[in-house]
Amino acid sequence: MNGARWLVQALAAEGVDTLFGYPGGAIMPFYDALHGAATGEHALKHVLVRHEQGAAFAANGYARASGQVGVCVATSGPGATNLVTGIADAMLDSVPMVVITGQVSTALMGTDAFQELDVFGMMMPIVKHSFLVRRVDDLPNVVAEAFRIARSGRPGPVLIDLPKDVQIGDASHLPAHAPRPVDEASRPIDASLHAALALISQAQKPVVYGGGGIALGDAVQAFRTFVDATQIPTVLTLRGLGALPSEHPLNLGMLGMHGSRAANLAVQEADLLIVVGARFDDRATGKLAEFAPNARVVHMDLDTCEIGKLRHADAGVRGDLPTTLTALTLPCAAHLHGRNGAARRSWRATCQQRARDHAARYDAPGDTVFAPALLKRLSELAPQAVVACDVGQHQMWVAQHWRFNDPRQHLTSGALGAMGFGLPAAIGAQLQQADAQVVCVSGDGSFLMNVQELATLRRYGLPVKIVLLDNQALGMVRQWQELFFDKRYSEIDLSDNPDFVAVAQAFGIQALHVDRRDQVEDALQALLAADGPALLHVAIDTAANVWPLVPPNHNNAQMLDPTDTEAEARTTNPSPTAEDSRHAISA
Template identity: 60%
Template sequence: MTAQPQIAPASNARRTGAHLVVEALRAEGVTKVFGYPGGAIMPVYDALPGSGLEHVLVRHEQAAALAADAYARVSGEVGVCLATSGPGATNLVTGIANAFLDSVPMVAITGQVATPLMGTDAFQEIDVFGVTLPIVKHSFLVRDAADIPKIFAEAFELAKRGRPGPVLIDLPKDVTQASAAFPSVDQTVRAPVRGVPSEPASMAQAEALIAQAERPLLYIGGGVTLAKAEDALRRFFTRTQIPAVATLKGLGALPTDTPGFLGMLGMHGTKAANLAVNESDLLICVGARFDDRATGKLDTFAPQARIVHFDVDPSEISKLRDADVGLTGDLAETLDRMEPGVLSIAPWRQRCADAAERWAMRYDAPGSGIYAPKLLKDISEQAGDKAIITCDVGQHQMWVAQHCRFSRPQAHLTSAGLGTMGYGLPAGIGALMAEPDATVITVSGDGSIMMNIHELATLRRYRLPLKIVLLDNSQLGMVRQWQELFYDENFSEVDLFDNPDFAAVARAFGVEAFTLDRREDAPAAIDRLLSTNGPILCHVRIDPRENVWPLVPPGKSNADMMEA
């Protein structure tokens, strides 16, 4: 990291703590913050006008955190969200947890009641420091305005360093109102952070295992993107031609249409991917954590395989699956240094290619209604390499992962670890703020969109050209599917028969909208969706009985997939 400019105009200048907050954000290179004002944070909002920071006013604090999360994923910078004390702070919690489980760098700034009132059950007082302890990398409660520059510099460094994640800064109101001197020297200057090279002995062990393997497989996770190691991974893949699979967050690290890439593994992974894992004799895990949704029944996962595990977080090595070799150094550097030689795996590559062809997804569904996988596939292909798809959680999330084309990991924004319904719309806002020239598409469901539908007002306010594809089956589709398959069709509280007219709701917010329910109208609908300059919602009615396939039943091996 390069030295930042001094944050003080003069050594004897004095400002309030709130002004120090704004200057500290500017010193970190922050240009956008997502938030919602209130009483305890009001001094910071008083300092925002004329500061050069763009504040994005959302309509719910949860959306501020989720938009900041997506902004960070696309830009590669730290996302910043801002809320007041009490309910403002607690409304950020879901978004903070989302960033924690998906390792997204974020600084969440909350107002707090004045320090003399803390612990008195004052109006809108909540111990957000304590509430968020399990879901942040670190927390700060600021007691002295003079400490603000140093604390903010440390918070941003912690959010980015090693395995990224959220950091909380709680600001009592009297601290932000207090007068404080600007530091006479820049307190934010830090030495560059560089990854530690992997040990030569471990490198040699890994190279030997790869060279000896007959059926090696790359298992790619979201850590590749966090380490900014996509290019190094692609070079390694090109050198070795080892077939590859990816987790939900790993999609796009290799372009998903790359020959040799078998798709997503796990509960709703492709059959080719899951069978390749089952048959492999060496699993090269790059930035993944053996999550239960990826592994299925853990003691049956890759039963014949030895493990080489790359991860920046040493605690992940051998946490769930013993690794024969663990490498925790700089991921890009390690991949570029890895030279296992010419591999004799042509029969294995051909076997994987044959499986990918044999078990390829089909799009010839009967009937005249909209087949969601085909629609999503066509949208992503027509949108091209500038597309970013954000999605909510449920059946549509899995259809996006299975059927959409991703040429880069930043093109696929999803709540992987926490599974947050309502993520898609705020994430679309954050993505457009980070990359205004991108074609950003939010894929949501009729259950998920109701969680944060008020953010249509944010789209309108900032004239953000978000393309929303709302798949409406009048059901909580994934829950209904599980009740059908594993709960004797006891359909409990999944019927959303009383949904509003979503197109009319969007138009009431000033967002263009239309409805699609016939397959023959899909090409024209895609054209309209992608060519409209402003925000637009395509309300798609789909068959409520449609399920996501394949599916690994709970407690089963990934080799035991259920199919349509």
């Protein structure tokens, strides 16, 4: 029983059944310990990806789809550096992960040994906690704390950097691993609940603003009960989608840069924002100084640091979200249906009428494939599907047009906006839910960033269905260059893309191609009916844009849509700042 074998048993004791990784020199004792671990009472399945970034994103997708801790493994040096993007994504989107990296033996640390890097220091800004294990005897505490920290409070990734000599050291004297319970979520204090209730009872134009914290806090049912009881119009962030079903009569849609007109106008005119598990991200708020200018704020969140960070909270309610929402539901409903009831009913009717008036249209002219219509139809054909998105225009079209009924159906790189996320995240989700329908929606730019994971799909026979929207460009960057850089298109041309159908077939994956809308229905039916993994390559117009769009340095009421002329776009929307331009890539 050496340290590596003890660690394998500890992972099984923590409930880990699947981990994603790629072997190498410094982590080889751990891989030796994994030999045969896929069988037995506590089987531990290792999934060999084809790039360490794929391992981090797959563990990330596994965790997002389930709420369980995702685990990935890599060797020292380049193995660890290749994990960085996936770990940063987990940190910024609060995804629970434990990351295990090999390290050179402790005697060689600091000598610039082969494949030695300061992984502990390198990872510190992008993890909740870093552990460098220097002795075998430290393993029980490190592993228990790593999983406890990853799960507790606001979830996130934790690093275990494991020197080779610790992996091979004698561990026969160590006790069997005992998982530690997560920290109990704090309950909101009564004074904060009273303050929130007072503000809500006075509001005439309230709006509920829900975010990703609803799913993270297991508060979906409590959130829906609160909205149903209070009958307050509701808007959702990108990562809050599904917290309220898309077809719910009070759901005005996503707010923000590519949000719905009904959602953005409601927020801008509201006299109270009831913010639940959201953080006033710049993509949601637009120009922060002009965001919801007439609204007071009730901010509910588990993380004290988020309350008042970007927008003053007139009533900050820190604590467990299900407890908070449950405590407020009946008192708020009683107040809202009493005083100011007529004003609130009128406000609700106005918001709902706007949602009808500005509902998305799917009757675009021409014979080419209209991506929003295709995605809407696919969501109708696969209503329970888990959707893993890459980043770009297709990501926003999915957010706008897919009918989500649960937030864990929607796996998307929100805060980091990492291209290459979609395919490995879909792999992780499929391995977590073997019977689920998992769909990856990608773009031609994003897809080539982790295309090698098609080999992982094939090896494990995972029935992930891929919809590849190919506009032969970096679409979101091209759209910004069209609107805000006087059509000076710089390094966005992907017209030399490979034949994606042939690429998929080369990996042993069946593939179809469509380029006309009259082909879409049959192609979608065939894609979903395919046995095993399959790819649908969809050629779309290079000039297609995502609408509506809130330009940089504008408030959310100042949306552009296709009716705006080129001249209006240039004169009313000055060029973005350097920071705006940088963010455009991840929009």
